[in-house]
Amino acid sequence: xxxxxxxxxxxxxxxDLADELKAKFNKMLQKGxxxxxxxxxxxxxxxxxxxxxxxxxxxANGTDAMELxxxxxxxxxxxxxxxxxxxxxxxxEVVKMVGAEPVFCDVDQYGLLDLNVLEQQITERTKAIMxxxxxGKMVDxxxxxxxxxxxxxxxxxxxxxxxxxxxxGNSAGAFxxxxxxxxxxxKNMGALGEAGLVITSDDALxxxxxxxxxxxxxxxxxxxxxxxxxxxxxxxxxxxxxxMEYFLAWQQKRKQLAGIYLEHLQHTKGITVPDRILKDDxxxxxxxxxxxxxxxxxxxxxxxxxxxxIHYPKAVPATKPFKGDGDFPMANKMxxxxxxxxxxxxxxxxEVRQVCEAVQAFYN
Numbered sequence: 001x002x003x004x005x006x007x008x009x010x011x012x013x014x015x016d017l018a019d020e021l022k023a024k025f026n027k028m029l030q031k032g033x034x035x036x037x038x039x040x041x042x043x044x045x046x047x048x049x050x051x052x053x054x055x056x057x058x059x060a061n062g063t064d065a066m067e068l069x070x071x072x073x074x075x076x077x078x079x080x081x082x083x084x085x086x087x088x089x090x091x092x093e094v095v096k097m098v099g100a101e102p103v104f105c106d107v108d109q110y111g112l113l114d115l116n117v118l119e120q121q122i123t124e125r126t127k128a129i130m131x132x133x134x135x136g137k138m139v140d141x142x143x144x145x146x147x148x149x150x151x152x153x154x155x156x157x158x159x160x161x162x163x164x165x166x167x168x169g170n171s172a173g174a175f176x177x178x179x180x181x182x183x184x185x186x187k188n189m190g191a192l193g194e195a196g197l198v199i200t201s202d203d204a205l206x207x208x209x210x211x212x213x214x215x216x217x218x219x220x221x222x223x224x225x226x227x228x229x230x231x232x233x234x235x236x237x238x239x240x241x242x243x244m245e246y247f248l249a250w251q252q253k254r255k256q257l258a259g260i261y262l263e264h265l266q267h268t269k270g271i272t273v274p275d276r277i278l279k280d281d282x283x284x285x286x287x288x289x290x291x292x293x294x295x296x297x298x299x300x301x302x303x304x305x306x307x308x309x310i311h312y313p314k315a316v317p318a319t320k321p322f323k324g325d326g327d328f329p330m331a332n333k334m335x336x337x338x339x340x341x342x343x344x345x346x347x348x349x350x351e352v353r354q355v356c357e358a359v360q361a362f363y364n
Contacts, residue, residue, distance in 0.1 A: 005342055005351050007307035010185055012346045014192070017242060021192070024238045035231060039238040046244055051171040053199045055206035058232035059213050062160040062182025063090040065196040068230060069156045069178040070098045070128065072208040079127040084113045085315045085331035087132040091158050092316050100127070104317045106328045110276075111288075111338070112139045114330065119147060128154040133162035133172045135311070136188070136285030137276065141167055141175040156180065163189045164251050165283040172283075173199050178209075183240060188254070188285055189247055191236040250345035254284040257343055257352050261287050264356035270363045286311060287343040289359075294339050297362055304358045309340040 014021065028039065040058055047056035059065050075081060077099040083091050085104040095102040105121045108114045111134040118129075129148060131139040141157075148155055155176025159165075162172035163181050173179015183195035200206050208225075211218060216227030258277045266273050272290040276282055288311065291297055298308050315331035316322050341355055 002305065002354060003351065004305035005307060005347075005355060007309050007340070007342050008186060008344055009346065010190075013344075016346070017246075020242045021239055024242050025235065028235060028238050034234050037234050039234050039241060040232060043232075043237040043241050043244075046241070047197065047199075050244070050247075051174060051199055052169075053171065053174050053201060055200050055203070055209075057198045057200075057206060057209050057213070058237060059196045059198060059209075060230040060232060061194040062180060062184065062196040063094060064213070064230040065180035065182070065198045066090065066130070066156065066158060067094040067097055068209055068212055069180055069198055070094055070100070072205055072212060073128060073154050073156070073177065075100050075127050075154075078125065080123060080125040082113075082118065082121050082126060082129040083316075084111075084130075084132050084134070085317050085326075085328035086111050086312065086334055087134060087158065087316060088160070088312065089316055089319065089321075090160075091130055091132055092322055095130075096321075101125075102322065104315075104322075104326055104328060104331075107134075107331050107334065109330070110137050110274075111135060111331075111334050112137060113144070115140060115143055115147065118144075122151065122153070126151075126153055128156055130156050130158050131176075132158040132160075133165060135274070135288050136161050136165055136283040137274070138162060138165050138167050138172050138281040141170075145175060160184075161187065161285045162283055163187065164247065165281050167281040171199070172281075174201070177202060178205060183236070188251065188283055189240070189243060192239045193233065193236050195232050195236040195240065251283065253345040254343060257347055257349065258284045258287055260349060260352045261341065261343070261356065264353065265289065265359060268360055268363055271359070284343065286340045288338050288340050290334065290337045291339065292337060293362075294337050297359070298339055300362045301355075301358055306355055306358055307342060311338065311340050 079100040081095045082103045086107045092102040113131045157173045157176045157179040159173035160182035165172040178200045181197040183191040212227040213230040216223045216225040
C-alpha cells in the first residue's frame with residue numbers, strides 16, 4: 001500500500017527535536033528573560049557568522065523586516081519602489097505601508113525580476129528596487145547592481161525564501177543596502193512562530209534599524225526617533241538557536257531529494273523542472289514544476305494521497321488591493337501553471353520516488 005505524502009509535515013521535524021526544544025524552553029523559563037537577552041544575542045552573532053555580514057538584526061517577522069528597511073531608507077509618499085509582479089503579497093504591501101507606490105515588473109522564466117525589462121520601469125521617482133529571491137533561487141545580483149548603482153537606486157532584497165543561498169560566496173540579502181529574511185515555520189530555517197531578520201553592511205543603517213524596531217530607544221526611556229515594536233520573541237530566538245545546529249544537514253538533504261526529482265522528472269514531457277535548483281544560489285526551498293495541466297495534475301496527485309501547493313495562484317497586480325494597469329504575461333503564466341511538490345528534510349527518498357511515479361503516470 002502506498003503511503004500518504006503530505007506537502008509538508010512540521011510535526012515530524014519538531015517531534016525529532018522535541019527534547020532539545022523542551023530543554024531550551026525550560027532553561028529560558030527558569031531564567032525568566034522573555035524579551036532580548038542572551039538567546040537573541042547568540043542568534044544574531046551566529047547569523048552574522050553564517051551569512052558573512054557585519055550586522056544581522058533579528059525582528060518580529062519577515063514583513064516587518066522589509067517595512068523597517070524601507071523606513072530607515074526614508075522611502076515614503078511620492079516615491080516609487082519596483083517589485084516583481086510574482087511574489088508573496090507582503091513585498092508590495094510594505095511599499096504601500098510606508099506611503100510609497102509599488103511599480104510592478106514582469107518576471108523571467110525562473111519567476112525572478114526580469115532584468116531585461118526592468119529599466120523600462122525606472123523613472124525619476126524610483127527610489128528603490130526590491131528583488132525577490134523566489135522559491136529560494138537568487139536574482140543575478142551582479143547584473144542588477146550594474147543597473148542600479150549608477151542611478152543611485154537602493155536595493156532591498158526580499159530573501160524571505162532564500163536563507164542559505166549564496167552567489168559568488170555572498171549570501172542572499174548581502175548585496176543591496178539591506179536584505180530581509182523570514183523565519184516563518186515553513187521556511188528552510190523556521191521558528192515555532194513568527195520571526196524575521198534584517199542584514200546590512202552599513203553601520204548607520206544597522207543603528208537606525210535597531211532604534212526603529214524598539215520604539216526609537218537607544219536605551220531605556222531615551223527615544224531618539226519615532227519607532228515601533230518589532231522585537232523578536234526571545235523564545236523564538238532560542239528555538240532558532242537549536243535549529244541552526246541542524247541547518248546545513250537539512251540543506252544537504254533538500255539538495256539530495258531535489259536531485260532525485262530532477263533525475264526522474266527532467267525528461268517528462270509536459271512539465272518544466274527547476275533545472276538550477278542544485279546550484280549554490282538556490283537553497284531548494286521549493287521544488288516547483290510548470291505544466292499547462294497544473295490544476296488537473298494537482299487533483300490527480302491529491303487522489304493518490306500526495307499533497308502539493310500553489311505558490312502563487314495570482315500575480316500580485318491581479319489581486320484586489322493592487323489591481324491596476326499593466327501587462328505581466330510571464331508572471332500571470334507562472335501563476336497559472338506552477339505547482340510545488342513536497343520537498344523538506346524529513347521526506348524520504350522512497351516518498352520522492354513515489355511522487356515522481358505518480359507525476360509520470362499522469363502524463364503517460
